Amino acid sequence: MRQLGARKQRTHIMLTCANLAAARELGLNVSAISDAAVAEAVRLARAKAWTWEHAAAIAERRAWMEANGAPLADLQVLKID
Numbered sequence: 001m002r003q004l005g006a007r008k009q010r011t012h013i014m015l016t017c018a019n020l021a022a023a024r025e026l027g028l029n030v031s032a033i034s035d036a037a038v039a040e041a042v043r044l045a046r047a048k049a050w051t052w053e054h055a056a057a058i059a060e061r062r063a064w065m066e067a068n069g070a071p072l073a074d075l076q077v078l079k080i081d
Helices: 017-025 030-053 055-068
Strands: none
Touching: 017 030, 030 055
16 A cells, blocks of 8 residues: 655666556556555565464464364354354
């Protein structure tokens, strides 16, 4: 998601000639598309890093739930089996 009024910085990227020509022909905003793609790549990399950093806690929680069941499961109104 692009933030309104977000500060921008000039950079240099390399694209294939065919992709750039097609984007220009279609009137696509290459800068906005590139920014959105980088933002998504950053989001995915951060999520992957978070998962890796917390893998032990996640495994511990899963093991606890396998042994003890889901917390408050007895209070669950809608049960999907």
